[in-house]
Structure formats: structure tokens, C-alpha cells
Amino acid sequence: MSFYDQRPIRLEQGIWILENSTHVSEWVKETGRLDHDQFLIPIICGLIKTGDVVIDGGAAIGDHTVAYLRAVGKTGYVVAFEPNPRAFCCLIFNTLLSRSITPVCAALSDFNGVGHMDIGNNSGAAQAEVGRPHVGTIPIALTKLDDYGFPRVDLIKLDVEGGEVRALTGAVETIRRCRPKLVLEVNASQLRRMGHSRQDLFNLIASFGYDFLPVNSDTDVASAPQFDIIALPK
DSSP: OOGGGOOEEEOTTSOEEETTOOTHHHHHHHHTOSSOOTTHHHHHHTTOOTTOEEEEESOTTTTTHHHHHHHHOTTOEEEEEOOOHHHHHHHHHHTTTOSSEEEEOSEEOSSSEEEEEEOOSSTTOOOEEOSOOOTTEEEEEEEOGGGGOOSOOOEEEEOOTTOHHHHHHTTHHHHHHHOOEEEEEEEHHHHHHTTOOHHHHHHHHHHTTEEEEESSTTOOTTTOSEEEEEEEEO
16 A cells, blocks of 8 residues: 555545545544544543634544534634645545634654655554655655744644654643643554654653543553553643
8 A cells, every 4th residue: 555545535425535545534434424533532522622722633634623623613723733645635625614723734743844654554544754765655744833833722632653752842832831731642662663662752741740641541551552641731
């Protein structure tokens, strides 16, 4: 599977997905709804208030973004970052009617520059890495959240396939200034691919003066291979 095998297509319901892509696009087809994840999305939206500013890092085709837009309402705002250009096209099409979104075709990182992305058949599980490109990668933009100078951020969601440490490092000033809620995916193998461990991520969260808890209360954060956490200021 390559980047060029994945093209945006429109389902009968008017939802745009990536052809030949598993996971998110397949789940959307199976459920018939873009906001297919009816476990995690309601939990995150329970943390969002009308008028909030939300950062959606790793927005993919907009499956979480559309729910966040409903939660913030007409007085709130969502800034959605997605580096995969074809997934980004779907994100644009799926949020076209909203005036409360700024979509950005870039990966959140700890510096501004160019990286390369491995494209697998899961459009939401591509790694944005720094270094020389190789077969099967495409160039993408890397960007620091701090450089946007947002005066207010109420929640940051990151599902960036192991890039969470870099994304948070590039958002230190924003987090310390705005004290947003954080919702993060923890994927041990993807973190290792990016040169980090889950403990690196936990230590960084603690350095912000935050506590965290797993979304599933019975998750063993020391051994579970993948899970989601909510981090809140102490």
C-alpha cells in the first residue's frame, strides 16, 4: 500500500474517506458515521465547553474534529492539524460547512521544518519523522504549536503515532500559559520508533505540573501496549 493508492472518495452519506485505507476509513464505512468512535469521543467532548478552543493534533479525516466542532458551538474554535495531504483533503471536505475551524496541513512537532511520513494502509497511523526520506515516504511540514501564539487553548488532543513527546515539547509555552486539558494516545511501540518511551511522555507531563489517568481505569500504564490518557493541571 502506498500514498498513491489512497485517494479521497465520497460515501453515499456524504462523508469523505480514503479509499484502500483500513482502520478509521473502514470503521466509518462500517458504522455509517464519521464520528465512529462512540467510546472515546463522548469522553473527550465531556471535557469541552461551549466557546472553548480545541487543538486536534492528528485530525486524520476529521472523525474527531466534527464532534469537537459540535461541542465548542458557534462561539468556540477548533484548530485541526493533519500532515497527510490526502487525509487532509477529506478533513477539508468533511468540515466544509463549519466556520469554526482552521485546518492546518502539518504535523505538530518540536520545530518548524520538513519531515517525511511513512504511509501505511491506516491513514491515521503514519509516522512523521525527521531525517532523510526513503522509499514509501512523502515530505510533510512540521510545525510548533507555540509559534501560533494562541491566547487561549482549552483542550489539546494528540493522536500522532509516537510523536506526542515532540508535539508537547513544541507546545510547552502554550501549555504553561493556557493550562489546557490534554488527551493523549500512548502507543509504546510507536514512541520507541520516534526515540522515546512512555516514561519520557509521563515525565514531560509531570514537568508541566499535571496529573494523568488512563481513560480505561483498569489499564496498567506500565505494561499496556496502547491506551489513552487524560492529563489535567494539578
